[in-house]
Amino acid sequence: MRVLADPLRLKIVSLLARETLCTTHLVEETGARQTNLSNHLRVLREAGVVETEPCGRFTYYRLKPEVIASVADSFAELAASARATAESAAKRACP
Amino acid sequence: MRVLADPLRLKIVSLLARETLCTTHLVEETGARQTNLSNHLRVLREAGVVETEPCGRFTYYRLKPEVIASVADSFAELAASARATAESAAKRACP
DNA sequence: GTCTGGTGTCAGCTCCTGCTGATGTGACAG
DNA sequence: CTGTCACATCAGCAGGAGCTGACACCAGAC
Numbered sequence: 001m002r003v004l005a006d007p008l009r010l011k012i013v014s015l016l017a018r019e020t021l022c023t024t025h026l027v028e029e030t031g032a033r034q035t036n037l038s039n040h041l042r043v044l045r046e047a048g049v050v051e052t053e054p055c056g057r058f059t060y061y062r063l064k065p066e067v068i069a070s071v072a073d074s075f076a077e078l079a080a081s082a083r084a085t086a087e088s089a090a091k092r093a094c095p
Numbered sequence: 096m097r098v099l100a101d102p103l104r105l106k107i108v109s110l111l112a113r114e115t116l117c118t119t120h121l122v123e124e125t126g127a128r129q130t131n132l133s134n135h136l137r138v139l140r141e142a143g144v145v146e147t148e149p150c151g152r153f154t155y156y157r158l159k160p161e162v163i164a165s166v167a168d169s170f171a172e173l174a175a176s177a178r179a180t181a182e183s184a185a186k187r188a189c190p
Numbered sequence: 191g192t193c194t195g196g197t198g199t200c201a202g203c204t205c206c207t208g209c210t211g212a213t214g215t216g217a218c219a220g
Numbered sequence: 221c222t223g224t225c226a227c228a229t230c231a232g233c234a235g236g237a238g239c240t241g242a243c244a245c246c247a248g249a250c
Contacts, residue, residue: 001100056189065177071174072167079164081113083164091114091115
């Protein structure tokens with residue numbers, strides 16, 4: 001969850017959501033250094049957000065949709081709960 | 096978005112999603128210091144995630160559901176895009 | 191085999207972020 | 221009016237996260 005906090009990682013994730021890319025493409029798209037991207041991709045890999053697929057000298061990164069879907073579900077649940085609370089005006093009494 | 100990365104802030108948000116609380120309740124629930132909570136609540140307030148409502152000496156915090164809903168929507172959209180990409184195996188060619 | 195290019199890893203530094211303690215302000219009780 | 225409580229703000233410090241440069245490794249090209 002907190003792995004998506006970094007703006008560069010979020011950009012990587014949104015790029016990978018559209019197509020599977022290798023590191024060279026990510027360097028072109030984001031403008032960041034390759035080493036920097038490799039570090040962030042390692043974080044995403046260890047967090048189980050992306051999968052790697054070697055292809056000759058290149059390494060492709062693919063986003064795991066179920067992870068993003070679970071995050072989206074938990075947020076949707078939170079939003080539904082917040083909406084219900086706002087409508088019912090549930091409020092704990094002042095001590 | 097990045098304001099939800101902190102685990103304490105996420106806990107605050109999940110607590111506020113269930114009921115409107117004032118700072119004293121949050122201190123009891125989270126076990127954190129009042130100053131610490133006040134800092135995080137200020138971050139949430141400036142990010143537009145929560146609303147404040149003074150009540151005598153107390154201050155109530157209410158979660159704004161539309162913010163959480165928009166985050167959930169963007170993640171759901173991302174998840175849908177990732178799922179479509181995974182199924183269609185869209186992949187940019189090696190250079 | 192050698193050389194080149196694409197990637198991952200490691201060490202170091204910097205800077206941001208969060209936590210804490212002290213202080214200030216407003217509201218209520220006495 | 222004074223004391224106390226709830227809450228916010230400010231300054232200072234420590235820890236971690238991110239960026240960078242150097243190096244190692246592997247796959248193809250020749």
